[in-house]
Amino acid sequence: MATGRTHRPATRSRGIPEATVARLPLYLRALTALSERSVPTVSSEELAAAAGVNSAKLRKDFSYLGSYGTRGVGYDVEYLVYQISRELGLTQDWPVVIVGIGNLGAALANYGGFASRGFRVAALIDADPAMAGKPVAGIPVQHTDDLEKIIKNNGVSIGVIATPAGAAQQVCDRLVAAGVTSILNFAPTVLSVPDGVDVRKVDLSIELQILAFHEQRKAGEETAVGDGALPAATGRGVAAGDSADQGPDGDVPAVMPA
Amino acid sequence: MATGRTHRPATRSRGIPEATVARLPLYLRALTALSERSVPTVSSEELAAAAGVNSAKLRKDFSYLGSYGTRGVGYDVEYLVYQISRELGLTQDWPVVIVGIGNLGAALANYGGFASRGFRVAALIDADPAMAGKPVAGIPVQHTDDLEKIIKNNGVSIGVIATPAGAAQQVCDRLVAAGVTSILNFAPTVLSVPDGVDVRKVDLSIELQILAFHEQRKAGEETAVGDGALPAATGRGVAAGDSADQGPDGDVPAVMPA
DNA sequence: ATGTCTTTGTGAACGCGTGCACAAAGATGG
DNA sequence: CCATCTTTGTGCACGCGTTCACAAAGACAT
Numbered sequence: 176m177a178t179g180r181t182h183r184p185a186t187r188s189r190g191i192p193e194a195t196v197a198r199l200p201l202y203l204r205a206l207t208a209l210s211e212r213s214v215p216t217v218s219s220e221e222l223a224a225a226a227g228v229n230s231a232k233l234r235k236d237f238s239y240l241g242s243y244g245t246r247g248v249g250y251d252v253e254y255l256v257y258q259i260s261r262e263l264g265l266t267q268d269w270p271v272v273i274v275g276i277g278n279l280g281a282a283l284a285n286y287g288g289f290a291s292r293g294f295r296v297a298a299l300i301d302a303d304p305a306m307a308g309k310p311v312a313g314i315p316v317q318h319t320d321d322l323e324k325i326i327k328n329n330g331v332s333i334g335v336i337a338t339p340a341g342a343a344q345q346v347c348d349r350l351v352a353a354g355v356t357s358i359l360n361f362a363p364t365v366l367s368v369p370d371g372v373d374v375r376k377v378d379l380s381i382e383l384q385i386l387a388f389h390e391q392r393k394a395g396e397e398t399a400v401g402d403g404a405l406p407a408a409t410g411r412g413v414a415a416g417d418s419a420d421q422g423p424d425g426d427v428p429a430v431m432p433a
Numbered sequence: 434m435a436t437g438r439t440h441r442p443a444t445r446s447r448g449i450p451e452a453t454v455a456r457l458p459l460y461l462r463a464l465t466a467l468s469e470r471s472v473p474t475v476s477s478e479e480l481a482a483a484a485g486v487n488s489a490k491l492r493k494d495f496s497y498l499g500s501y502g503t504r505g506v507g508y509d510v511e512y513l514v515y516q517i518s519r520e521l522g523l524t525q526d527w528p529v530v531i532v533g534i535g536n537l538g539a540a541l542a543n544y545g546g547f548a549s550r551g552f553r554v555a556a557l558i559d560a561d562p563a564m565a566g567k568p569v570a571g572i573p574v575q576h577t578d579d580l581e582k583i584i585k586n587n588g589v590s591i592g593v594i595a596t597p598a599g600a601a602q603q604v605c606d607r608l609v610a611a612g613v614t615s616i617l618n619f620a621p622t623v624l625s626v627p628d629g630v631d632v633r634k635v636d637l638s639i640e641l642q643i644l645a646f647h648e649q650r651k652a653g654e655e656t657a658v659g660d661g662a663l664p665a666a667t668g669r670g671v672a673a674g675d676s677a678d679q680g681p682d683g684d685v686p687a688v689m690p691a
Numbered sequence: 692a693t694g695t696c697t698t699t700g701t702g703a704a705c706g707c708g709t710g711c712a713c714a715a716a717g718a719t720g721g
Numbered sequence: 722c723c724a725t726c727t728t729t730g731t732g733c734a735c736g737c738g739t740t741c742a743c744a745a746a747g748a749c750a751t
Contacts, residue, residue: 245698262646387591502728505726721724
């Protein structure tokens with residue numbers, strides 16, 4: 176994962192592998208686009224291309240759901256949209272709360288992708304009293320004091336944490352205590368939760384660091400032949416293969432801010 | 434993944450598995466926290482707990498970097514911070530451009546996590562002429578017309594796409610043509626890029642859908658006892674025992690335990 | 692009906708990632 | 722110097738995920 180999960184020993188799902196579950200939304204999106212263009216059927220090859228995966232993988236993924244295709248023809252788009260939606264639990268409406276209405280929280284509240292696919296922003300919660308009552312994305316922000324009440328009144332089971340790292344664990348604990356069993360965490364912290372609670376993490380700086388690793392590797396690919404052990408601060412390869420990438424700032428010593 | 438990856442057949446990295454690379458930022462963060470508390474050394478057990486992983490996994494991960502620990506003692510925090518930073522390419526400063534300064538783009542521009550760890554927001558780019566010149570997070574927004582010039586003048590190799598889905602591929606193409614070789618994509622689309630370009634995807638609605646799947650499974654866990662095989666069509670009551678799977682989008686109250 | 696053609700569904704092989712369990716290595720104390 | 726204790730580094734086995742390759746299944750034409 177790209178993004179990763181926290182804990183959760185094995186895929187206890189009745190049959191559907193976790194990797195497959197992670198791809199179902201991808202297929203669903205591609206299928207929805209086809210549906211809007213009124214395409215009646217699609218082959219595994221075409222759909223796989225649209226979703227950016229291998230066609231054999233796609234077929235195997237679908238085989239876990241059942242035999243929904245027709246040999247020689249392909250898959251019925253509408254039917255498949257329904258089956259995947261049902262499998263993912265999107266035929267019901269999930270109320271979601273967003274905690275931490277800073278820049279990111281506000282962006283999430285405004286994000287259309289929520290409402291469009293089975294999710295509904297039930298409430299926005301922030302610890303800042305000055306935010307209370309202020310509407311964001313048409314929804315008034317409520318104060319953290321009422322968190323438990325909000326969760327219970329709306330039957331919320333999915334929470335989004337967009338607070339600073341320092342507040343995340345505390346918010347998480349309160350969400351879980353109030354009945355939330357799935358958490359999407361944007362704060363750069365490792366959350367600890369009791370068994371039975373799912374946490375998924377989205378971490379911008381981690382993603383960038385992974386890109387930086389590959390970027391560095393690309394830049395030093397020709398020169399790094401037998402690096403052996405640890406050439407310390409020597410590996411300053413220049414000249415990348417083709418495009419003019421070049422070093423941003425020539426030589427930077429071991430800078431490691433904060 | 435939270436998140437997934439796009440393409441990239443195999444780990445061509447000289448020795449370091451992709452899964453390990455994805456965890457290095459996690460270790461680095463935990464180590465940085467220890468460093469700030471002036472902790473001199475840390476055992477694999479302690480560090481693993483802080484990073485939320487298995488200690489054996491952590492030791493194996495570090496073994497790919499070299500033998501940086503001392504048996505009977507543990508790892509030197511400062512030294513390890515440096516080694517991981519170097520491995521990830523964070524000892525140099527990576528200029529990054531953010532394209533699409535909507536709610537999300539602005540949030541990213543304001544996100545402290547960028548600057549704090551080796552990344553620098555070199556420019557903000559948006560297609561809306563009304564945005565041009567307007568400062569966001571202290572940086573004036575520039576128009577898309579100047580994209581190529583900005584990339585080249587700043588030696589940017591990492592780009593962040595925070596545009597609407599419809600514009601993403603076009604922006605991506607221009608970024609790549611201008612020399613960008615790593616892309617962090619927030620737009621809900623599958624980007625196609627030439628070989629040699631890395632794409633990482635962060636998709637909020639996909640993460641939520643995965644959570645919804647597990648949430649639904651949890652809700653129907655008690656009733657799902659003897660499922661047997663998949664009864665093809667008329668597939669009813671497989672897993673989601675209680676919840677009304679038929680209702681497209683009624684006001685199904687999100688029933689939740691306790 | 693029969694044959695051909697397309698596409699699914701899946702058995703099987705392979706490779707990666709994970710976790711156990713332990714030997715090797717060094718610290719520490721007598 | 723030797724014994725003991727702690728913790729690393731890793732060989733090994735196992736399970737998951739991916740991919741290949743092909744037989745089975747259906748559509749379609751003759």
